[in-house]
Amino acid sequence: MSRRSGILEFAVLGLLRESPMHGYELRKRLNTSLGVFRAFSYGTLYPCLKTLVANGWLIEEPGNTAEATAPLTGRRAKIVYRLTAEGKEHFEQLLSQTGPDAYEDEHFAARFAFFGQTSRDVRMRVLEGRRSRLEERLEKMRASLARTRERLDDYTLELQRHGMESVEREVRWLNELIESERAGRDLRGSATEGPAQQDTTSGAPGGLPRSGDEPRPDTPDDTAT
Numbered sequence: 001m002s003r004r005s006g007i008l009e010f011a012v013l014g015l016l017r018e019s020p021m022h023g024y025e026l027r028k029r030l031n032t033s034l035g036v037f038r039a040f041s042y043g044t045l046y047p048c049l050k051t052l053v054a055n056g057w058l059i060e061e062p063g064n065t066a067e068a069t070a071p072l073t074g075r076r077a078k079i080v081y082r083l084t085a086e087g088k089e090h091f092e093q094l095l096s097q098t099g100p101d102a103y104e105d106e107h108f109a110a111r112f113a114f115f116g117q118t119s120r121d122v123r124m125r126v127l128e129g130r131r132s133r134l135e136e137r138l139e140k141m142r143a144s145l146a147r148t149r150e151r152l153d154d155y156t157l158e159l160q161r162h163g164m165e166s167v168e169r170e171v172r173w174l175n176e177l178i179e180s181e182r183a184g185r186d187l188r189g190s191a192t193e194g195p196a197q198q199d200t201t202s203g204a205p206g207g208l209p210r211s212g213d214e215p216r217p218d219t220p221d222d223t224a225t
Helices: 003-018 023-033 042-054 065-069 085-096 103-115 120-151 154-182
Strands: 058-062 079-083
Touching: 003 023, 003 103, 023 042, 023 103, 042 058, 058 065, 058 103, 079 085, 079 103, 079 120, 103 120, 120 154
Parallel strands: none
Antiparallel strands: 058 079
16 A cells, blocks of 8 residues: 555545545545645545445445435435444554654644544654654755755755745744643643644644635536446
8 A cells, every 4th residue: 555545544534433424525525624635536535435445444325315216316326434343443543653654744734634533642742753854854954955055046045945944834833732732732722631622724834724725626426436
């Protein structure tokens, strides 16, 4: 399985843990809640769903009984995907993992979107791992800029500075999140014993979405193919 396929499976399981959905609704949620999936297609989503069904982590159900039994409607009923007990257990295992992949750009954005379902100790490990990864990246960028500064034109130099500023901004954001987690606060600043509530409207660095992002208009076939 490719890394991107693994991220997609993780996100699908996480969204279906919240509630059952049909394919088109699921794609809209992936687009609006998880910015890293804006470019993916139904040709990517449905094979993923079929794999999850084959693994026993999802089941397919008719979405509308009346539509399913109506004679000669010319369309099949929308198929709704529901998480199984095995699928929930598998997703919880994925949530508990804090290996190096969790710190990479796309995977971190997906993991962060489900922090509301993640235990505090795991959130801390992921945030600290992400910060360490970015600090390493920032050190390399500074070293590279110091070596090549004299050979770069003004525009290329400005582009590299912009990249460094973006990484520095995300490190500051991570520092604030880590401080809040250590203080036992969620993203709204109130004390809490449970997981922090998900905030997908902050416009945070790392590919996380902003409020108001809408998927491109599309009129796909809502039934499974």
